Amino acid sequence: MNNQLAKLQLDLVSYREAVDNVFSSALATPADWQQCFSGILICASRLYLDYLLVMKNLPAMEVVSSKGDGGLVRVDALREKALRDNLRQRLESSTCWSHNFKPENSFSELTGLRSRRDYTDKLTLHLPEIYEESFRVEACTKDFLARHDGSALAQLVVGLQHLGRNHISFVLQALEWVADEDSWEESSFAPKGREGEA
Secondary structure (H helix, E strand, C coil): CHHHHHHHHHHHHHHHHHHHHHHCCCCCCHHHHHHHHHHHHHHHHHHHHHHHHHHHCHHHHHHHCECCCCCCCCCCHHHHHHHHHHHHHHHHHCHHHHHCECCCCCCHHHHCCCCHHHHHHHHHHHHHHHHHHHHHHHHHHHHHHHHCEHHHHHHHHHHHHHHHHHHHHHHHHHHHHHCCHHHECHHHCCCCCCCCCC
16 A cells, blocks of 8 residues: 555656656657657556556555544645646647647547647646646645545545546547657658668
8 A cells, every 4th residue: 555655656756757848948859749748648647547546445545544634735726827828838839749740640530639729728738737636646645654644545535536537537548649659740750770670
């Protein structure tokens, strides 16, 4: 149980670092962008797995929790809004995003992801929500590990459900496509070696 919560803490930090990479000046080519989104996808997927495993182990955590009176950990709506605005501006001002990302694929009609704007809207809605919720989940996790506080556990569960059900599950499809090399203009990637080469 403690190991799972410790891993959750690490994955929360890793997710924020991966999203922060979107603002790196090192993102100069479509391959850079694709790799950046691949990192976010991996981190978001790990957080979703953490959510499922914590929920599976919730009964064991409830057994060891004590009645707590910890304060409510709030999210910072202004920080979330700033991240959302900055992320939108970063995507919309990127030449690679505007010219090299190919939004349409064989599932576009099914997913509703038909245009760059569809992707931008999806990413700028969900990624900042997950980012901000990660601070609350991290604080509640630390509090529960330190004191087995029942109110911290309750907030942790609510935060994980919000993070997992309401946001990660709805952004994974968009992340899958922006992290896929085939969604970017092939000519922008370095030439691949001959078949059989490493």
